[in-house]
Amino acid sequence: MAITKEELIQGLNEDLANEYQAIIMYLTYAASVKGMEREQLQNFFEKEIADELNHAKMLANKITALGGTPVTQPAPVPPAANAKEMLQNVLKAETETIQRYVKRMKQAEEFGDYGLANELHEMISEETHHKEETEKILGV
Ligand SMILES: [Fe+2]
Ligand SMILES: [Fe+2]
Numbered sequence: 001m002a003i004t005k006e007e008l009i010q011g012l013n014e015d016l017a018n019e020y021q022a023i024i025m026y027l028t029y030a031a032s033v034k035g036m037e038r039e040q041l042q043n044f045f046e047k048e049i050a051d052e053l054n055h056a057k058m059l060a061n062k063i064t065a066l067g068g069t070p071v072t073q074p075a076p077v078p079p080a081a082n083a084k085e086m087l088q089n090v091l092k093a094e095t096e097t098i099q100r101y102v103k104r105m106k107q108a109e110e111f112g113d114y115g116l117a118n119e120l121h122e123m124i125s126e127e128t129h130h131k132e133e134t135e136k137i138l139g140v
Contacts, residue, residue, distance in 0.1 A: 002110060002111070003107050003110050003111050005066055005067070005111070007107070008066065008107055008108070008111050008113075009063055009066050009067075009068035011100075011103075011104050011107060012059050012062060012063050012066075012068070012104065013063060013068065013070065013071045014100070015059050015097075015100055015101070015104060016056060016059040016060060016063065016070055016071055017071050017073060017074055017075045018074075018075045018093070018096075018097060018100070019052050019053075019055045019056040019059060020056060020071075020073075020074035020075070021074045021075040021076070021077055021093070022048070022052040022055075022093060022097070023049055023052045023053055023056065023074075024074055024077050025077045025078075025089070025090070025093065026045045026046065026048045026049050026052065026090075027045075027046075027049060028077060029041075029045045029080065029086045029089075029090070030042045030045035030046045030049075032080075032086075033045065033083050033086060034082070034083070035082070035083055037083060038083075041083055041086070041087075041137075044133070044137065045086075045090075048130055051126050051130070055123055055126075058119055058123075062116055062119075078092075078093075084138075087134055087137055087138050088138070090130075090134050091131065091134045091135065091138065091140075094127050094130045094131040094134060095131060097127050098124055098127045098128060098131065101120050101123055101124045101127065102124060104120050105117050105120040105121060105124065108120060
């Protein structure tokens, strides 16, 4: 059965809650990170915020264009005791976000909104870049 507009809006709201999570996560980790690599990691985390903010804007605008109401509550930010845990949490979040956007892109195509599918396509590239940079820092 084809995806309904309500199901697409619900999915986009899940994505939006997770973009808000990403913004808060990067901002909090940048402020909190300690140790010898503090300066580099602070810059790394802060650098991601602009991308995630743009993703959140796109999603909120699309949700209202579809007649939905954008959520205002972020998904919970996982706590981290040290820099390594922060990076592991970031890697997990970026990986899950890519999986959600691949699913959402297919739903957008099924719904016939190729503009949205294209936006999600670009966001997958940006989240993949975030993921790969995090993997390089972690050395995995
Ligand atoms: Fe994002
Ligand atoms: Fe990201």
